[in-house]
Amino acid sequence: MSQRRPRGAAAPRVPGPEGLPRLLAAPCATHAEHLTRYGALPALRGRSERAGLIAEVEASGLRGRGGGAFPTGRKLRAVADGGRSPVVVANGAEGEPASHKDSMLMRRSPHLVIDGAIVAARAVGAETIHFVVDRADTPARDVLARAMASRAAEMARPEAWRLVELPSRYVAGEESALVNFVNGNEARPVTVPPRPYERGVRGRPTLVQNVETLADIALIARYGATWFGTVGTNDEPGSVLTTVLGAVGRPGVYEFASGSSFETVLGAAGGSLATTGAVLVGGYFGSWLTPADASALALAHGVLRRGGATLGCGVVVALPPESCGVAETTRIARYLSSESAGQCGPCVHGLDAVAGALEALAAGHAAVGTLADLDRWLGDVAGRGACHLPDAAVGFVRSARRVFAADFDHHERHGACVHAQRPPVLPLPDPATRDWSFR
Amino acid sequence: MSKRLVVDWIKCDAHGICAELFPERVRLDDWGYPIVDGRAVPSALMAHARRAVTACPTLALHLERADDA
Numbered sequence A: 001m002s003q004r005r006p007r008g009a010a011a012p013r014v015p016g017p018e019g020l021p022r023l024l025a026a027p028c029a030t031h032a033e034h035l036t037r038y039g040a041l042p043a044l045r046g047r048s049e050r051a052g053l054i055a056e057v058e059a060s061g062l063r064g065r066g067g068g069a070f071p072t073g074r075k076l077r078a079v080a081d082g083g084r085s086p087v088v089v090a091n092g093a094e095g096e097p098a099s100h101k102d103s104m105l106m107r108r109s110p111h112l113v114i115d116g117a118i119v120a121a122r123a124v125g126a127e128t129i130h131f132v133v134d135r136a137d138t139p140a141r142d143v144l145a146r147a148m149a150s151r152a153a154e155m156a157r158p159e160a161w162r163l164v165e166l167p168s169r170y171v172a173g174e175e176s177a178l179v180n181f182v183n184g185n186e187a188r189p190v191t192v193p194p195r196p197y198e199r200g201v202r203g204r205p206t207l208v209q210n211v212e213t214l215a216d217i218a219l220i221a222r223y224g225a226t227w228f229g230t231v232g233t234n235d236e237p238g239s240v241l242t243t244v245l246g247a248v249g250r251p252g253v254y255e256f257a258s259g260s261s262f263e264t265v266l267g268a269a270g271g272s273l274a275t276t277g278a279v280l281v282g283g284y285f286g287s288w289l290t291p292a293d294a295s296a297l298a299l300a301h302g303v304l305r306r307g308g309a310t311l312g313c314g315v316v317v318a319l320p321p322e323s324c325g326v327a328e329t330t331r332i333a334r335y336l337s338s339e340s341a342g343q344c345g346p347c348v349h350g351l352d353a354v355a356g357a358l359e360a361l362a363a364g365h366a367a368v369g370t371l372a373d374l375d376r377w378l379g380d381v382a383g384r385g386a387c388h389l390p391d392a393a394v395g396f397v398r399s400a401r402r403v404f405a406a407d408f409d410h411h412e413r414h415g416a417c418v419h420a421q422r423p424p425v426l427p428l429p430d431p432a433t434r435d436w437s438f439r
Numbered sequence B: 001m002s003k004r005l006v007v008d009w010i011k012c013d014a015h016g017i018c019a020e021l022f023p024e025r026v027r028l029d030d031w032g033y034p035i036v037d038g039r040a041v042p043s044a045l046m047a048h049a050r051r052a053v054t055a056c057p058t059l060a061l062h063l064e065r066a067d068d069a
Helices: A031-038 A046-060 A072-080 A101-108 A112-125 A138-150 A174-183 A212-230 A261-270 A291-296 A301-306 A326-336 A345-363 A370-381 A388-402 A404-415 B017-021 B042-057
Strands: A087-091 A127-136 A161-166 A206-210 A241-244 A251-256 A278-281 A287-289 A317-318 B001-005 B027-029 B034-036 B060-067
Touching: A031 A212, A046 A072, A046 A112, A046 A212, A046 A241, A072 A112, A072 A127, A072 A206, A072 A212, A072 A278, A087 A112, A087 A174, A087 A212, A087 A370, A101 A112, A101 A212, A101 A251, A112 A206, A127 A138, A127 A174, A127 A370, A138 A161, A161 A174, A161 B001, A174 A206, A206 A212, A212 A388, A241 A261, A261 A278, A261 A291, A261 A317, A278 A291, A287 A291, A287 A388, A326 A345, A326 A388, A345 A370, A345 A388, A370 A388, A370 A404, A370 B027, A388 A404, B001 B034, B001 B042, B017 B027, B017 B034, B017 B042, B027 B060, B042 B060
Parallel strands: A087 A127, A087 A206, A127 A161, A241 A317
Antiparallel strands: A241 A251, A278 A287, A278 A317, B001 B060, B027 B034
8 A cells, every 4th residue: 555645745744533533523623723633635746646546545445425335446547537637526415304414524624525625636637626515505615615715725726616506406416417507507317328427517527526435535545545444344444424313312413433333323322223113224315124124234335235225325313113104204205206306207207106195195095005006106116217316215115115014004904093193203304495496 | 239228218208109119128107108128129129129219209219238138
């Protein structure tokens, strides 16, 4: 593994933080404070240092933290090899109503995110960086804007980076939608291929990377792949920023070692699998798990994948035992249907039908055969859209069909259960301020 | 080189001509949108597949290389 030293930088070289937190350390008020804590950012002068950074990220085993879990080093290499002056897009727009980790990271450690974007841009040879935030997330936008302004001298030209405020729509943060918006169009997904890494912003190879992934790159650039792997599992090194919600005493964003047990995750937030009816992992792109499922799995992409679930953007919600899983699933299914970009027929009609069947079941006036219709539609809709919204909604509802199977049968045969009227647990956007625009 | 049918979902407008011309590989869902069998199209059926692709009024149906063939 290569050893890199900052050249000509005023800041000292400091050792990497031991243990956790590494991304969510106490906030640094200024860039100078940030440099004192983390040390200077390697300058990456020359081709071999840039190639060395990509090799280091590949060696680190880092995977994208935005939900796709794609190997970051491979993505860097693909963009670097694409030629034609690439572009970097730092994606800090979560879109997922249950997720707050990217917002928290940008407010807490904006300079790590900026470091990561700068290093990634140098590594792939990009001269332009777009920082994308959800336009409703004004606190994160303001912190990031101030941090960027304090480091304007690091960019060759002032216009070389800009802050983009994205509509607060569920699919707007999807890579192709995001790039479409940066290009001056609506934040709706487009048909791929070509994917953004092949042809993205202004037709150039574009590295779209989640802000947590970029912050990890900033640390790997300073301390190396070996240090990165001192936290987490061998297969999936590093930490995972996780939003923990629901039946826990202290809901919020936590940083866990990859591979942590769900008992550890809920315990840190003041909850426990023992006092949880079901666990939602991965947000609304994710799946429901029984507490028994959850205790056999862990907070890591591969483990969850093998268990038929996904880490997604790192959301973990503990559903209280007295809540109705059918009612909770129904609210989210209707939300996902209403967040369709309206472009693909199976999504527009199929998700609406799925949500309608669920609403009838949840309210207790479903005709006999509703569950059969629901299951058929779930089978029909999967895999038939430009983006993965229909697949995600189907995966989410199918997991509910499995975990809450007895409740679904009860709702179809006997009407709504006594718990269906309980206050909702899974968060949704406030209807009064909801953003309906893709522009 | 074997090929399979794919749909550009943004372009597709549920005209349903593909299912009429190529029922061996395309059926319609409850709203008239095609559900295509994504396996490689056997060479005996290739002429039907090509006709369905050409007849699509919105140019939403394509034949692409089947990697799993």
